[in-house]
Amino acid sequence: MTIKIILADDHQIVRQGLRTLLTAEPDMKIVGEADNGRTALRLVQEHTPEVVIMDVSMPDLNGIEATRQILADYPGVKVIALSMHSDSLFVLNMLKSGASGYLLKDCALEELVKAIRTVVCKKTYLSPGVSDILIKDFASTWSDNNSSAFSILTTREREVLQLMAEGKSTNVIADQLCVSVKTVEAHRKQVMNKLGIHSVAELTKYAIRQGLTSLEN
Amino acid sequence: MTIKIILADDHQIVRQGLRTLLTAEPDMKIVGEADNGRTALRLVQEHTPEVVIMDVSMPDLNGIEATRQILADYPGVKVIALSMHSDSLFVLNMLKSGASGYLLKDCALEELVKAIRTVVCKKTYLSPGVSDILIKDFASTWSDNNSSAFSILTTREREVLQLMAEGKSTNVIADQLCVSVKTVEAHRKQVMNKLGIHSVAELTKYAIRQGLTSLEN
C-alpha cells in the first residue's frame, strides 16, 4: 500500500530536496505541496493523506496552528514537524498540537524516510537532540504552565494574532480571512483583553514567545 | 586610590548582590545605582566614576544605548556589560558600543572584582564562554554586515524605536522624552522610512533582533 504524503514548507528548495528523496521510495507518493499552513489545510481535505510533513514556521498560518486544525478534523493523519530551530517553545507547542514526529532540518535526509515509516506504524519519532530539549524543559518551567496561547485564545483569535504579529494591517487581515474589518477589530480587542496587553509591540513579543510567529520575515 | 563605581541593573536583587560583594573591597566604592539606562547616564554626569557596571537589557533606555552615550561624553569611563544571555547579538552590540568587558550573570561574583581590576588597567575582560561566541560569530555573518541599527539610525531614532518596541504609545514616549507628540511622530516616520518597515509588529521584531529590546517585559 502506498503512503500518501503532503509537503508543507515555505522554502521551495526544501520542498524540492524532500521530493527528490521521497520519490525514490517506491511505496511513498507526494500528493500535494503547500507553501503555507492554509494551503496545507486545503490539500489535506482534498487528498486525505497518511502523512503531512509540516514546517513549523510558515507565513499566514503557521505549522503549529495548521497541525491543530488538521488533527481536529482528521485525527488519523500523522504530522511530522520539520524545523530549523531546536527552540524548545516550537518543539513543545508542535507536540502539544498533536504532531507525531519532530525533525530538525539539519538531520540527514534519510532520517525523514525512517521517521515516516515510524509514524505510520502509530509510533512517534523525534530527531536526535530534540528529546534532550523536551526533558530539560519539562523539568523546569513547563510542567504545569498551562497558560499558553493555545488554552486562552480561540482558534480565530490566534489566527488574527499571528497575522497582526506578522505586521499585517487590520484591513489586510480582514481580506485574508474573508471577514469584515469590524470582525477583525473585535477579535483583536478580545485578544488584548484576554492577555491584558494593549499594544501591538507587546502582542508581537507574546506571539513570538508562543511560537505563533518568528523573528524572521 | 579608590575606584568609583556605578551600578545599573533593573533587578534590585542583582544590585544588592553586587553591592554586598563590592563593599567588601576596601578600594572600591559604589557611588550610585540606577534601574535604567537614563538614570545611569545622569549618575555618570554627577559622579564621573571610573567604572560602570551595566546590564544589557533595561527598560526605557537599554544598556547598549546608554553605553554609547556615556562613552561619547566620557571616553575614559570603563563600562562592564553584565547580561543573562550569551546571545551573540547582545555581546557584539555591547562591545561595538565600546564596553570594556562582558560578564555573564551566571559567573562567579568574584569574577566581577577581577574584571573591574582588569578594565581599570586599560585592558578588557570577557567572561569565559563569551569569547567563543565572538569567534564563532565573526567567522560567519558579522564580518562585514554593518547595516545594524547603530549605523543607520540616529541616537534619538533608536531611543524612539526602543520605546515603541516596549509597547509605549506615541503620547507616553513624548512625555518620557520631554518633547511634543509631533516630534516623536517625525522620528517614527523617519525610522520606518530608513528601515522600509511600516508596521509596529515588524519594527518590534527588528528591535529585538538588534538587541534594542528583549522578548521579556
Added chain:
DNA sequence: GCGAAAATCAGGAAAATCCCTAATGCCTAA
C-alpha cells in the same frame, strides 16, 4: 563660521482604533 544633518514642532486630512451594541450558530447542562 557654514552647511548639512538632526531634532524639534504645527495644522489639517485621512485612516485606524475604541466603545457599545447585537445577531447568528453551536454546544452543553439543567
Added chain:
DNA sequence: TTAGGCATTAGGGATTTTCCTGATTTTCGC
C-alpha cells in the same frame, strides 16, 4: 428540549492616531 454561554460575525459613531507637508532651531564636522 430549552436556556445560557461562548465563538464568530458585524455596524455606527466618537475618538485617537497616523500621514503629509512644511518650517524652525540645534548640533556637529570641516
